[in-house]
Amino acid sequence: MYREGYTQQYRMGQPPRVLSTKDCNYLTDALSWELLASKKAHFLASQCSDQQIKHQLEQISQLHQTHYDILLNQLNNTEHDHDHFGYQGYRQ
Amino acid sequence: MNSHNRPYGSYQPRFQGSASPTIKNPSTQVQQGTQFNDRDCLNDMLATEKWLTDGFNVFAREASHQTLHNEVMRILNETHQAARDVFNLMFEKGWYSLHPEQPSQVAKEYQKFQGYESQLPHQSGGMYQPRQF
Numbered sequence: 138m139y140r141e142g143y144t145q146q147y148r149m150g151q152p153p154r155v156l157s158t159k160d161c162n163y164l165t166d167a168l169s170w171e172l173l174a175s176k177k178a179h180f181l182a183s184q185c186s187d188q189q190i191k192h193q194l195e196q197i198s199q200l201h202q203t204h205y206d207i208l209l210n211q212l213n214n215t216e217h218d219h220d221h222f223g224y225q226g227y228r229q
Numbered sequence: 230m231n232s233h234n235r236p237y238g239s240y241q242p243r244f245q246g247s248a249s250p251t252i253k254n255p256s257t258q259v260q261q262g263t264q265f266n267d268r269d270c271l272n273d274m275l276a277t278e279k280w281l282t283d284g285f286n287v288f289a290r291e292a293s294h295q296t297l298h299n300e301v302m303r304i305l306n307e308t309h310q311a312a313r314d315v316f317n318l319m320f321e322k323g324w325y326s327l328h329p330e331q332p333s334q335v336a337k338e339y340q341k342f343q344g345y346e347s348q349l350p351h352q353s354g355g356m357y358q359p360r361q362f
Contacts, residue, residue, distance in 0.1 A: 157293045167288055167301075174277055181270040187257075192268050193318050194274060197311050204304045211297055 175201035253326035278312035
């Protein structure tokens with residue numbers, strides 16, 4: 138797309154929406170952090186007697202699960218094919 | 230002085246005759262044995278959240294494209310918020326105490342750094358506005 142649509146002088150102002158190898162490594166690291174954090178918060182909630190603390194820990198468990206899904210989506214949704222750059226659809 | 234008889238959110242003297250109070254709620258009692266108690270649970274979770282913010286800070290800085298950076302910034306922000314929530318709950322339970330600095334000491338530092346302001350190369354109230362997130 139870049140070569141066809143623009144002259145050779147065209148410069149990208151920002152990196153395209155493509156996962157670098159480094160991005161991929163960080164994403165997989167972060168996914169395992171979030172998985173562990175979510176399971177841990179859920180386990181700790183089950184160990185607590187105070188209802189307020191239980192509730193707070195359960196909420197944190199859910200937050201980390203949400204973060205897990207966001208990160209997983211980045212791993213799934215980022216364009217691998219440059220020809221489809223700009224595609225905004227989400228696969229659920 | 231029995232701190233448990235004091236009203237919620239009160240100031241307690243740090244020690245008898247001290248002018249500087251301790252900011253602390255009455256402590257919620259937990260079992261003191263070897264078992265992992267409620268306070269340990271929150272402490273463990275707070276340590277986890279702190280550790281996560283370090284990780285996500287590096288990730289946000291190193292992310293390649295803008296969309297990924299934005300998502301990681303959002304996660305970083307929410308992780309900080311989770312850490313705050315745990316900290317606030319621990320404070321509410323009386324498991325954290327704060328010691329206010331002497332106002333005279335704060336005033337001294339203020340004057341010192343107000344003096345250093347003349348070394349700044351730009352007029353105060355510069356044109357640069359931080360980006361809104």
